[in-house]
Structures are given as structure tokens and as C-alpha cells.
Amino acid sequence: EVQLVESGGGLVKPGGSLRLSCAASGFTFSTAWMSWVRQAPGKGLEWVGLFTGKTDGGATDYAAPVEGRFTISRDDSQNTLHLQMNSLTTADTAVYYCATVNPDWMLFNYWGPGTLVTVSS
Amino acid sequence: EIVLTQSPGTLSLSPGERATLSCRASQSVSSHYLAWYQHKPGQAPRLLIYGASNRATGIPDRFSGSGSGTDFTLTISRLEPEDFAVYFCQQYGSSIFTFGPGTKVDIK
Numbered sequence: 506e507v508q509l510v511e512s513g514g515g516l517v518k519p520g521g522s523l524r525l526s527c528a529a530s531g532f533t534f535s536t537a538w539m540s541w542v543r544q545a546p547g548k549g550l551e552w553v554g555l556f557t558g559k560t561d562g563g564a565t566d567y568a569a570p571v572e573g574r575f576t577i578s579r580d581d582s583q584n585t586l587h588l589q590m591n592s593l594t595t596a597d598t599a600v601y602y603c604a605t606v607n608p609d610w611m612l613f614n615y616w617g618p619g620t621l622v623t624v625s626s
Numbered sequence: 627e628i629v630l631t632q633s634p635g636t637l638s639l640s641p642g643e644r645a646t647l648s649c650r651a652s653q654s655v656s657s658h659y660l661a662w663y664q665h666k667p668g669q670a671p672r673l674l675i676y677g678a679s680n681r682a683t684g685i686p687d688r689f690s691g692s693g694s695g696t697d698f699t700l701t702i703s704r705l706e707p708e709d710f711a712v713y714f715c716q717q718y719g720s721s722i723f724t725f726g727p728g729t730k731v732d733i734k
Contacts, residue, residue, distance in 0.1 A: 509670075540723075542723075548727075549714065549725050549726065549727040549728055550671070550714055550716070550725040550728075551725065552722070552723035552724070552725070566721060568722070602670070602671070604671075607676075610658065610659065610661070610676045610677060611659050611718035611723070612659075612661040612673060612676050612716060612718070613661075613663075613671070613673065613716070614673050614682070615670075615673075616670035616671045616672070617670055618668070618669060618670050619670070
């Protein structure tokens, strides 16, 4: 059974940093494409970024609002995905979801329950 | 960037009724890259439909998807109590994933 569990959310001041983690199990993590998706309060879902699997080059791609501030990394030995978030603003307040990506259909086939990040002074 | 809009914003129906949810794109979307998800509060979203009309593994056949170009539809033939939730469409194009704002299906 595929399981994704996010952690690391919390309250951070504007301009601060936070690192989220996603523990994965139930599938071959090293070859999986992984992504972060967020949902701000009262808003729809927003794609944050993507990390392709090892056999597909291990490349990253980011949505414009986070490019240059957020970095996705992965530790294949620990089956863990990370999201390093810097220069946070109140607009980054959201529930952050980790998800697997099906690269054939470019969709999110499994999701975690999410972790809440609140950026506030 | 392709913008997805969904209508209605809220759909109030009774169990057993048919739900028809619309997802409209600001420009043509490849059907191959159009998906639908169900999302309940506090839970992980669940993939329902991929490629506009294919049910994901384990999804009951009361859920169906259709459409092409800029207009897509998710239909729930007979609502079960567990189907009351928010439904999102999602597309991929030009290296960007975008989601619709969602349709909430609630109990009338």
C-alpha cells in the first residue's frame, strides 16, 4: 500500500525558512516522480514543484511563484522527499501535500494528508 | 498558462441523485492530460478519472468522465453518502500543472 506522510509544517515569520519532509513507502521511491502541491485557505490546489525519478534524470521543475525560493530534494536511501522553503511570505500559507506523479498521464496518483504551513508575524 | 474554471461552485443534491460537474479550460487541453480528483476535509485527495474518461483503480463505475477540447464533465450517476466532497479537475500543459477551483457537492 502506498503511503505518503508529510511533516515539518508550522508557524514561521515572513522572510523565514522552513523545511518539509515526506516519508514514502509501498513503492519504489527512487524511480518515482514526486511533487509538492499546496492549498491556501479557502483557495484551490496549486502545483509547487516536481522531481523526476532517478531513471528519468532526477530533474526538478517549479511553479513560477516559488521558483528561486523553494527547492525540492530527495533522499532515495531514506525514501524521503523534502521541500526547502526560503523567503516565505504570507502568500505561502497553505496546506502542503506530497504526491506521486504518473509521468505517462501527468497526474497525481497518490497523495499524503498534508502539513499546514502558516506564515505570519 | 491554461486556467480551469469549474461550475457550479456548489451543488446541493440528495443521495441517489445524479451529479454533473463541469470543468472548462481557457484554451484547448489535451484530453490525455485531464484528470479529476475527490477531496474530503482533512484527507488526502483521491484520483478519480484520468485521460478525461478513464476511471482510476478502485473507483466505482458510478463515476464517469467525458469531454474534449475546452469542456469536460464529471458525472456521478447516483450519489452515495460517501460522495459528498469537493471535486477538482487538473490539466497538464506547457510544463505546468493547473487545477480548477473545485465544485463542492453537499447534501441537500
